[in-house]
Amino acid sequence: MAKNYYETLGVKKTDSDDVIKKAYKKLALKYHPDKASDDKAKKDCEEKFKSINEAYTTLSDKTKRQQYDMGGRQGFGGGRSGGFSGAQGFGGGQGFGGSDFADAFADFFGSGNSRRQSRENLDLYESVTIKFTEAAFGCEKEIPIRKNVPCSACGGSGAKDGKFDTCKNCDGQGRIQMQQRTPWGVINQAVTCDVCNGRGKIPKEKCYTCNGNGIENKKTTVKISIPKGIDDGQTLRISGAGNASKHGNTGDLLLEVHVKSHKVFTRDRFDIHMDLPITFSQAALGDKIKIPTLSDEDLKIKIVKGTESGAVLRLKGKGIPFLDDPFYKGDQFVKIIIKTPKKLSKAQMKLFQELSKLEK
Ligand SMILES: [Zn+2]
Ligand SMILES: [Zn+2]
Missing domain, CATH: 2.60.260.20 (Urease metallochaperone UreE, N-terminal domain)
Structure with missing residues (x-):
């Protein structure tokens, strides 16, 4: 069942970002697991802390909040009990797959944290080792990575000399109409043309460098600002820093952070x-x-x-x-x-x- 994020944070749907932020801070401080007196209280706090973070992750992000609001309003299946909870159907805010505290925390650290609908996995996984004090106070790191980027010879178009023909499959529209059976009836839906990948055109001749794929694998570096307070084993998600695909999508970079031990602490x-x-x-x-x-x-x-x-x-x-x-x-x-x-x-x-x- 979808949770009501507004209720979790004790705010109104019409409240501003500022009010939500303040409410979140107050609750995060109140239920911070470090403040718990014993193990049972700690567990309760962790649960609460997790749901507060989950709610805030959605409501603090303009796009996600919009999606979440939309989901709530449409209420497919006539309400929460019908099995098609709006929020879940739209993916609004169901971003948390992690079952333990550490996972939720890492997600909270991540910027954007977009779960892509695309089937291609473009996410990149890297790790970095930082000093104890760097973890405590935050730091900037340049991470060398190898990733797929748009081909430099054809600018990612895949076409030699930038020459194209109109796609015959979709008449240059890039999308084709399809009938789709859904739990709430048959609907007409425009889907991306799979011949031209939605571009409406296909290369006259393939680019030699990338063989028409439009992408090449390159060594590069990403500059990452690691937030203060991060702990050993947490993962940062850097939105859009992953691999590029020929469909023009980019994945995220998932950076696992290792923290060296300190000689005193x-x-x-x-x-x-x-x-x-x-x-x-x-x-x-x-x-x-x-x-x-x-x-x-x-x-x-x-x-x-x-x-x-x-x-x-x-x-x-x-x-x-x-x-x-x-x-x-x-x-x-x-x-x-x-x-x-x-x-x-x-x-x-x-x-x-x-x-x-x-x-x-
Ligand atoms: Zn190329
Ligand atoms: Zn097409």
């Missing part, structure tokens, strides 16, 4: 964790210690008197930024590890022995 969604070794005396007496942060500037933190080994300090907002949301960032967690000295100098040995006497 480990990551858990938007939080970062580090171990901080301190000495016995620092733990007992307290101290101020400089620690690294993601943003390169060292931060001085206070170790209180009598700190236990394993104690965890939380530095709010020093973690990974969340999407393009300026008011949400993960936290930095610092785990205190008290180092037991392996080698003692004579002076240290003496002091420890004296200390030991006092502790008896």
